[in-house]
Structures are given as C-alpha cells and as structure tokens.
Amino acid sequence: MRMLSEKINMIKSAKLKDNIVKVIQLSDTHLFADDDADIFGAKSNIKFKEVVEKILDEDSHDADIIFLTGDVSQDETDQSYQKVIDIFSKLTIPVYWIPGNHDNFERMKVVFKDAKNFFQARHLTLPGWNLIFLNTKDGYLPDSELALLKNTIATLAGDANIAIVMHHHPAEVGTPLVDHYILQNRNEFWDIITGTQVKLIICGHVHGDYKFKYRDVMIESTPATCLQWQQGTKDLKIDSKIGFKIYYFTPADYTAIAKLW
Known part of the structure; x- marks a missing residue:
C-alpha cells in the first residue's frame, strides 16, 4: 500500500495547480487466453489492444488514473488476466480494478496481485x-x-463529494436487454446513499455510453472496449463500435467525455 499512497500524494501535488485529475475508464474487455477467440463475432483481445493503442497515442500523456470496471475476462483464465498486464505494459498509469459478473474474482486477485x-x-x-x-x-x-x-460514507468528514465505482448499474438505462441484469438489490443500495454526499456513480456492464441523473445522483457508464449493445433494444442487437470514457475531476465537479469509434 506504500506505493499506492505515494501515487495518490503525487496526484494531489501534481494537480493542485490546475485542480484537474484525469481518469480513463475501461470496461467489459471480455478477454480470452486465445487472441483468435471472439464474443459475438468481435475479437475482444484485438479490440482491447486497439483501444489501448489509441490511449497511448492520444490520452496517456496527461492521464492520472485508469479505472478497469469489470468483466475483464470472458473465459476466466489466468492467461486472460495476464493479457491485461501485458497490453498495459507501455502505460505507467496506476490501474484501479474491480470485478464483474464474468470474472473469476479469486484468479483475478492472484494474477493482478504483483502486477x-x-x-x-x-x-x-x-x-x-x-x-x-x-x-x-x-x-x-x-x-x-x-x-x-x-461505514465508509459515515467516516468521511467534510464537504467533499463522493463517487462510487462499481460494475453493475443501479438504475435503469432504458435498454431492456441490459436492464434485465441491473443491480439486484439496488433498493438497499439507494437507501444507504440517498441524502449523503454521493454525487456520482461510475459503472460498466451496460456496453454503452449513458449519462443521466437519478435521485439527484449522476450515473455514468462507459462504452465497452469490445462491442456495444444497441441502445433501447430488447433483443440481442450489436453495435460494433468500441471505446472508453474520460473523466476530468475538479474539487467542485467533474466532466465526462466518451470516445467511441
């Protein structure tokens, strides 16, 4: 944890002059041990490499953090998680990761532990x-x-905003195909955060760029790196675009921009 705290301090010190922290969110990579494997026709390993190359070319020079928000693997193999480490090898940005429903959490922890x-x-x-x-x-x-x-919300003092980063979306995005797989106990979740300093929820899972307010909290999701579900669809309809999302945090607010191509 020493390296983690040092990096956080570096972020704070480096950004105090302009008060901006740049975060890149990547999600739903759905990687395989085999680069030729595909998910619904999309070779997700190849797509992920393309996304990271674009980040290297355009966005990594001033980015501070990467959020990797789940469904990293499709086949739950150690090799698929190692692919992430290998593909990220040219980046020096700290990666904060969480699991998704397709992940093998125990193997994920083992492989990422010393990365x-x-x-x-x-x-x-x-x-x-x-x-x-x-x-x-x-x-x-x-x-x-x-x-x-x-407990974490209760222990946080002061007027700082709170953002929650999680895989599943806690409010419907308006696409029945993915809203069927919404966070199951979302009512308990909202009971805890309503009336608190929570101002933003960042999630993956939905394979699409969504931004909306629910109960006075902004909800943001990112395009997946492998493929999108057509927004509004009830059936399995695919949009072959790939992408990611960029957040710019200031002490008082944030902005978010999706990159999709």
Missing part, C-alpha cells in the same frame, strides 16, 4: 472527492459490501 501499477483499491481520495469501489461480481451487493459502503 506493477495494479491496485484493488476500496477508497481513493482526490482533491474534493472521495471515491468508493464496490464489488458487485454476483450481480448484487452482499451484506459485507453494503456495510463497507455505509
């Missing part, structure tokens, strides 16, 4: 913001995660 710049963080402090990372691997928040959320 340079990979952190399974639960709480991260930025100027003006506290970020809480939650595990919704099984489609819901177990009692331990609900307790962590409640």
